[in-house]
Amino acid sequence: MQNFVFHNPCKILFGKNTVPAIGTETLLLGKRVLLVYGSGSIKKNTIYEQVMQSLLAAGAIITEHDGVQSNPILSHVHKGIVLARTNRCDVVCAVGGGSVIDEAKAICAGTVVQHDVWKFFTGKKSIKNPLPLTTVLTLAASGSEMNSGMVITNDSTAQKFGFANKHLYPKTSILDPTCTFSVPQNHTAYGAIDAVSHVLECYFTTTDPHTPVQDRLMEGLVINAMESCNRVLEKTNDYHARADLMWTASLALNGLTSSGLGKLGFPMHMIEHSLSALYNVPHGAGLSAIIPGWMRYNMNKQPHRFAQFAERVFDKRTGTLEERATQGVSSLTDWFSKIQSPISITALNIPHTAIPELAENATALAKIWRMRDYSVEKIVEILHACL
Amino acid sequence: MQNFVFHNPCKILFGKNTVPAIGTETLLLGKRVLLVYGSGSIKKNTIYEQVMQSLLAAGAIITEHDGVQSNPILSHVHKGIVLARTNRCDVVCAVGGGSVIDEAKAICAGTVVQHDVWKFFTGKKSIKNPLPLTTVLTLAASGSEMNSGMVITNDSTAQKFGFANKHLYPKTSILDPTCTFSVPQNHTAYGAIDAVSHVLECYFTTTDPHTPVQDRLMEGLVINAMESCNRVLEKTNDYHARADLMWTASLALNGLTSSGLGKLGFPMHMIEHSLSALYNVPHGAGLSAIIPGWMRYNMNKQPHRFAQFAERVFDKRTGTLEERATQGVSSLTDWFSKIQSPISITALNIPHTAIPELAENATALAKIWRMRDYSVEKIVEILHACL
Numbered sequence: 001m002q003n004f005v006f007h008n009p010c011k012i013l014f015g016k017n018t019v020p021a022i023g024t025e026t027l028l029l030g031k032r033v034l035l036v037y038g039s040g041s042i043k044k045n046t047i048y049e050q051v052m053q054s055l056l057a058a059g060a061i062i063t064e065h066d067g068v069q070s071n072p073i074l075s076h077v078h079k080g081i082v083l084a085r086t087n088r089c090d091v092v093c094a095v096g097g098g099s100v101i102d103e104a105k106a107i108c109a110g111t112v113v114q115h116d117v118w119k120f121f122t123g124k125k126s127i128k129n130p131l132p133l134t135t136v137l138t139l140a141a142s143g144s145e146m147n148s149g150m151v152i153t154n155d156s157t158a159q160k161f162g163f164a165n166k167h168l169y170p171k172t173s174i175l176d177p178t179c180t181f182s183v184p185q186n187h188t189a190y191g192a193i194d195a196v197s198h199v200l201e202c203y204f205t206t207t208d209p210h211t212p213v214q215d216r217l218m219e220g221l222v223i224n225a226m227e228s229c230n231r232v233l234e235k236t237n238d239y240h241a242r243a244d245l246m247w248t249a250s251l252a253l254n255g256l257t258s259s260g261l262g263k264l265g266f267p268m269h270m271i272e273h274s275l276s277a278l279y280n281v282p283h284g285a286g287l288s289a290i291i292p293g294w295m296r297y298n299m300n301k302q303p304h305r306f307a308q309f310a311e312r313v314f315d316k317r318t319g320t321l322e323e324r325a326t327q328g329v330s331s332l333t334d335w336f337s338k339i340q341s342p343i344s345i346t347a348l349n350i351p352h353t354a355i356p357e358l359a360e361n362a363t364a365l366a367k368i369w370r371m372r373d374y375s376v377e378k379i380v381e382i383l384h385a386c387l
Numbered sequence: 388m389q390n391f392v393f394h395n396p397c398k399i400l401f402g403k404n405t406v407p408a409i410g411t412e413t414l415l416l417g418k419r420v421l422l423v424y425g426s427g428s429i430k431k432n433t434i435y436e437q438v439m440q441s442l443l444a445a446g447a448i449i450t451e452h453d454g455v456q457s458n459p460i461l462s463h464v465h466k467g468i469v470l471a472r473t474n475r476c477d478v479v480c481a482v483g484g485g486s487v488i489d490e491a492k493a494i495c496a497g498t499v500v501q502h503d504v505w506k507f508f509t510g511k512k513s514i515k516n517p518l519p520l521t522t523v524l525t526l527a528a529s530g531s532e533m534n535s536g537m538v539i540t541n542d543s544t545a546q547k548f549g550f551a552n553k554h555l556y557p558k559t560s561i562l563d564p565t566c567t568f569s570v571p572q573n574h575t576a577y578g579a580i581d582a583v584s585h586v587l588e589c590y591f592t593t594t595d596p597h598t599p600v601q602d603r604l605m606e607g608l609v610i611n612a613m614e615s616c617n618r619v620l621e622k623t624n625d626y627h628a629r630a631d632l633m634w635t636a637s638l639a640l641n642g643l644t645s646s647g648l649g650k651l652g653f654p655m656h657m658i659e660h661s662l663s664a665l666y667n668v669p670h671g672a673g674l675s676a677i678i679p680g681w682m683r684y685n686m687n688k689q690p691h692r693f694a695q696f697a698e699r700v701f702d703k704r705t706g707t708l709e710e711r712a713t714q715g716v717s718s719l720t721d722w723f724s725k726i727q728s729p730i731s732i733t734a735l736n737i738p739h740t741a742i743p744e745l746a747e748n749a750t751a752l753a754k755i756w757r758m759r760d761y762s763v764e765k766i767v768e769i770l771h772a773c774l
Binding site: 001002003004005006007008009010011012013014015016017018177210212213216217219220221223224227228240243244247248251256259260 | 388389390391395397399400401402404405597599600603604607611614630634638646647
């Protein structure tokens with residue numbers, strides 16, 4: 001186990017009927033609230049109404065910033081920052097999935113500084129005193145509700161960049177599984193894939209061979225993400241299945257799985273970000289198109305690791321190391337197919353001729369994330385394995 | 388999954404050479420430090436020296452409160468409170484295992500109130516603004532370094548009581564596995580058993596049948612506690628094994644395993660506390676004497692649960708539910724024997740004639756912990772199963 005600091009001060013309120021607590025939790029931090037949300041799906045059920053009622057009852061002065069899109073874009077972040085400044089907001093409340101929460105984090109960080117918020121993403125500036133953030137989660141996927149990361153797409157440069165900073169943890173996040181009942185089948189599946197991918201990035205990029213505590217935690221989370229997703233796809237309003245998927249996704253990227261693993265890469269995300277940046281594919285769909293190819297490309301470099309994954313997650317106990325490793329990758333790919341997510345970039349209608357441009361785009365992020373072992377040539381090879 | 392609040396703001400600094408950070412971390416919270424430790428084992432290695440140097444270099448004014456015993460006693464807590472008040476301490480730094488940290492927590496809570504600190508333990512008063520606490524952990528066992536609980540024995544009434552309060556989380560805990568290198572074999576084993584017991588209490592007392600996320604987490608922790616303990620007992624200075632055991636013990640009782648399980652009891656601890664209170668047995672040894680009997684007494688009431696435990700933790704896959712349940716209990720008991728911890732109260736030299744008094748003592752705690760299903764008669768039956 002490598003040295004680590006673990007400090008996740010986010011308060012989680014989990015369960016039925018927890019949304020009405022958002023007003024009290026938010027007003028502990030400020031009175032002038034920037035309410036950030038997406039394209040209005042929260043108005044089709046009762047979530048928007050519940051949040052507004054709770055905030056108003058607690059005495060909030062509310063400025064609304066809606067229209068956050070999936071793969072949230074920098075120009076829209078800029079609009080939010082202007083709104084927050086103009087209305088002297090002192091707290092931000094995000095109601096939505098990872099995109100909404102990520103954009104809210106960018107607004108929290110960007111409102112209080114003179115320079116452009118994008119400088120945080122390119123590593124030119126460091127975050128110090130962002131506005132405090134509360135969230136109401138409506139999609140089990142990114143883990144942003146309980147972590148310090150954010151991902152934004154710069155729509156003027158077509159770069160999808162992300163990073164983490166300890167000041168970006170939400171102060172309080174409300175996780176009511178019923179808020180995800182209306183998430184359609186495809187986005188439920190993409191969310192579960194996102195959670196699985198966060199575990200896989202840690203599991204397969206650590207170079208520490210002594211991580212048994214983290215391994216069991218991660219294997220359990222992958223099993224639970226798959227099983228709970230399957231149950232939701234069978235019955236969309238299954239409270240327990242929605243709850244299991246929601247909590248699994250939060251635990252999959254809240255710092256616990258990665259603590260002690262040493263330096264990690266996020267290569268599957270890095271490559272997927274180029275698909276999202278250039279083709280605006282849903283993040284989870286992009287991931288399921290990349291993961292099988294990335295795993296096939298890498299499994300022979302650490303067959304023990306891949307065999308352990310196959311044995312513990314998919315109960316593959318027979319055959320050689322290499323055979324078990326292959327069975328594990330196949331089983332995961334089969335699960336992507338079963339939940340109807342693409343398993344190749346071809347299935348995303350991205351032509352093989354796009355590979356050079358995708359690789360070039362991904363390389364820019366590889367530099368910022370300091371993944372020096374990912375050259376353009378290597379990314380091209382991996383993308384070919386994803387066709 | 389039941390509704391829950393999860394909020395663990397404790398900062399963990401984990402790994403080699405982290406002890407010298409204690410000065411800076413503590414001085415962030417206060418300048419006049421009450422340094423709490425035990426019988427002086429930290430002076431036999433370099434831990435005491437490292438801590439003193441770091442605190443002094445950071446500018447601390449130090450008052451020492453040593454002599455904390457395992458199963459820490461109220462009269463010694465009182466002495467610590469007097470010292471803290473007399474020297475106007477504004478922060479407490481605990482260097483030791485769970486006993487030291489628990490006593491430090493009691494001092495933090497008791498120093499700032501007019502009434503006797505014991506009133507917190509009997510539920511007559513509620514904790515509000517305790518002194519802040521930092522810790523340097525020297526024993527993998529109780530989880531106190533990353534949770535809000537504490538256990539103290541009232542030496543005038545022979546009652547070992549414990550409870551948790553959200554204000555009792557340490558602000559920062561330093562977990563350097565090398566600090567546990569000198570822990571002898573028996574106490575290493577007792578510590579691992581304590582960690583396992585914390586998981587078992589949650590695993591077998593939840594009445595929610597829908598807890599797959601927590602189940603996998605808990606099963607993994609039990610496996611890791613056993614495996615890492617075995618490795619330490621083979622090679623006492625195995626850094627990775629010590630690290631795995633240390634982090635496992637912290638995760639076993641930091642609020643994660645219990646979140647979502649609903650109301651839980653701690654019946655094995657409740658009964659063990661009577662052994663410790665009346666016979667001053669080491670906590671882990673008392674637990675291993677109680678756990679097998681408690682499990683045998685209860686396994687037929689929830690054979691599915693016990694069979695799942697047997698299957699996932701001990702790979703018991705054949706036989707009827709009841710057979711697998713039995714195999715799981717036997718396997719765990721065998722492991723206690725293997726690591727040379729007692730598996731009955733008889734092995735602790737406690738005579739069967741003591742059972743009525745033990746049961747009476749335990750019942751007092753059952754009332755405070757509101758475990759109404761534990762009558763004197765029932766505890767007597769369980770203790771007979773532990774002979």
